[in-house]
Amino acid sequence: MLKVGIFGVGHLGKFHLNNWKEIKDVEIVGFYDPEDSIANEVVEKYKIKRFLNDEELIESCDAVDIIAPTNFHFDLCKKAIRKGKHVFVEKPLANSMTEAKELVNLVKESNIKLQVGHVERFNPAYLSIQELELAPMFIEVHRLAQFNPRGTEVSVILDLMIHDIDIILSIVKSEVKNISANGVAVMTETPDIASVRIEFNNGCVANLTSSRISMKKMRKMRLFQKDAYIGMDFLNKKTEIIKLKTENDIDSFSFDIDTVVGKKTIAISNPQVPEINAIKMELQKFCEAIINNTPTVVSEVDGLRAMDVAHLILQKIKHNTISN
Numbered sequence: 001m002l003k004v005g006i007f008g009v010g011h012l013g014k015f016h017l018n019n020w021k022e023i024k025d026v027e028i029v030g031f032y033d034p035e036d037s038i039a040n041e042v043v044e045k046y047k048i049k050r051f052l053n054d055e056e057l058i059e060s061c062d063a064v065d066i067i068a069p070t071n072f073h074f075d076l077c078k079k080a081i082r083k084g085k086h087v088f089v090e091k092p093l094a095n096s097m098t099e100a101k102e103l104v105n106l107v108k109e110s111n112i113k114l115q116v117g118h119v120e121r122f123n124p125a126y127l128s129i130q131e132l133e134l135a136p137m138f139i140e141v142h143r144l145a146q147f148n149p150r151g152t153e154v155s156v157i158l159d160l161m162i163h164d165i166d167i168i169l170s171i172v173k174s175e176v177k178n179i180s181a182n183g184v185a186v187m188t189e190t191p192d193i194a195s196v197r198i199e200f201n202n203g204c205v206a207n208l209t210s211s212r213i214s215m216k217k218m219r220k221m222r223l224f225q226k227d228a229y230i231g232m233d234f235l236n237k238k239t240e241i242i243k244l245k246t247e248n249d250i251d252s253f254s255f256d257i258d259t260v261v262g263k264k265t266i267a268i269s270n271p272q273v274p275e276i277n278a279i280k281m282e283l284q285k286f287c288e289a290i291i292n293n294t295p296t297v298v299s300e301v302d303g304l305r306a307m308d309v310a311h312l313i314l315q316k317i318k319h320n321t322i323s324n
């Protein structure tokens with residue numbers, strides 16, 4: 001049995017609790033949440049022990065799951081790693097680059113596994129394209145959400161865009177060359193909407209738009225490469241591929257187009273999207289990494305890389321705001 005302690009049982013924490021209960025060979029030792037009203041509700045509903053001291057809960061388990069607000073991630077991670085406990089921590093890894101780098105060093109000196117909650121890596125739409133050869137030259141992303149005060153302790157970049165940054169860094173195997181960015185703080189003290197262009201050394205360009213003050217939701221990523229267009233809808237969990245037809249494209253709908261260089265056949269397909277619960281899968285993969293002593297799917301280094309790009313974006317936005 002893997003003994004797990006949960007830190008933070010707010011909105012997302014309750015989803016984690018429900019999923020932990022369904023994972024085999026896991027015992028929920030208890031939870032820590034300083035907010036009495038939330039904690040009492042959880043004790044009543046889930047019949048699990050509330051710890052009033054975070055260190056005591058850390059001592060009592062093998063692994064911690066940190067779903068507290070971002071400004072507490074560093075402190076809780078550090079305490080757990082120093083006590084040799086495995087860590088699952090929600091995204092973003094930490095609040096600042098200094099904190100994130102210290103966590104990466106602490107993990108390096110320890111014998112523990114750390115996974116960051118970049119849950120879109122387990123989105124069925126993203127999982128459905130894993131077999132494709134991805135070499136995008138142009139990426140277009142829209143992640144729009146309605147306003148919700150939850151998560152606004154950090155900017156829209158660290159709250160929402162970081163999901164897309166992580167996915168892009170997992171797809172584009174090249175270093176970031178240049179970033180242009182602009183953003184506006186409308187409802188909070190930090191940018192609530194932002195438009196970003198990331199250029200990579202291999203020539204790939206990614207344009208990202210994120211907003212947490214939109215009237216309706218959208219989470220789409222479109223990849224354009226020499227032989228294909230790949231559209232992922234993270235919200236509706238659908239994928240569409242439009243490409244020049246090859247002999248392997250037997251199941252796709254196709255049609256011909258006359259071009260100046262002759263007839264081209266276009267194939268349109270919607271790959272099978274697996275029916276999976278992304279949160280349950282990320283927690284299961286974390287357990288497997290501990291049991292099998294294998295790397296976590298989204299490591300502390302991945303978490304740091306996503307934060308690094310996010311902070312470069314924030315610096316650009318700050319610079320543009322000051323110069324205006």
Ligand SMILES: NC(=O)c1ccc[n+]([C@@H]2O[C@H](COP(=O)([O-])OP(=O)(O)OC[C@H]3O[C@@H](n4cnc5c(N)ncnc54)[C@H](O)[C@@H]3O)[C@@H](O)[C@H]2O)c1
Nearest residue numbers: 007008009010011012013033035067068069070072090091
């Ligand atoms: N992966 C995702 O898609 C995703 C989605 C939403 C939130 N998140 C992340 O999850 C975290 C929590 O977000 P939420 O929406 O559940 O927020 P929330 O405000 O609903 O819940 C946070 C909970 O943590 C508790 N808390 C405060 N200080 C604490 C501490 N020191 N130790 C333990 N618990 C503490 C609060 O009382 C509250 O109950 C944030 O880091 C956020 O970025 C990730």
